[in-house]
Amino acid sequence: MPEPGTTAVVIVLPDAAPLLDAAWRIDPALVRPGVPAHVSLLYPFVPESALTAQDEKDVRSLAASFPAADLLLEELVTASGFVGVTAPQLQPVVDAFCTRWPGLPPYQGRFGARPAAHVTVAMGADDPTTAAHVRAAVGRLLPLRTRAAAVQLVVLTEAGWRPRCTAPLGDPDER
Numbered sequence: 001m002p003e004p005g006t007t008a009v010v011i012v013l014p015d016a017a018p019l020l021d022a023a024w025r026i027d028p029a030l031v032r033p034g035v036p037a038h039v040s041l042l043y044p045f046v047p048e049s050a051l052t053a054q055d056e057k058d059v060r061s062l063a064a065s066f067p068a069a070d071l072l073l074e075e076l077v078t079a080s081g082f083v084g085v086t087a088p089q090l091q092p093v094v095d096a097f098c099t100r101w102p103g104l105p106p107y108q109g110r111f112g113a114r115p116a117a118h119v120t121v122a123m124g125a126d127d128p129t130t131a132a133h134v135r136a137a138v139g140r141l142l143p144l145r146t147r148a149a150a151v152q153l154v155v156l157t158e159a160g161w162r163p164r165c166t167a168p169l170g171d172p173d174e175r
Contacts, residue, residue, distance in 0.1 A: 008043035014037065039087045042104060046104070048164075069148045071089050074144070122134045
């Protein structure tokens with residue numbers, strides 16, 4: 001489990017909330033409380049105690065270099081207790097953030113050097129029956145349209161994940 005002060009760079013996808021809601025109705029423990037539907041661009045990011053104004057400026061600048069995008073979430077993926085939905089349209093954004101901060105391997109390298117862009121729907125669905133129920137419930141909601149409009153730098157606090165800064169995608173004022 002991450003500790004307070006852990007940070008991440010994400011794209012929050014409010015329209016994808018029904019995917020997490022479907023998993024939560026099956027078992028609330030499968031969905032991390034206080035974490036909205038999102039695609040992680042870089043997790044973990046620079047620890048909060050080491051974050052600089054330049055890091056925030058670089059996040060804003062890199063976000064501005066990509067346009068906002070309409071997404072179609074349609075492919076369900078599963079692996080050992082994990083259920084997610086791929087977001088291939090956001091892979092170039094994920095790759096760019098990983099390239100910009102090469103010393104911060106995504107997910108600390110647990111899923112390889114280039115994990116697929118995805119929305120995590122459920123974690124800890126180790127029971128095959130539970131996982132099957134989650135896949136079925138989420139599958140009924142796909143395809144799902146949503147919009148990627150901004151990048152957020154978020155920080156884990158004692159009260160949960162909180163935004164530290166928000167950077168609109170494709171905002172020329174941030175370049």
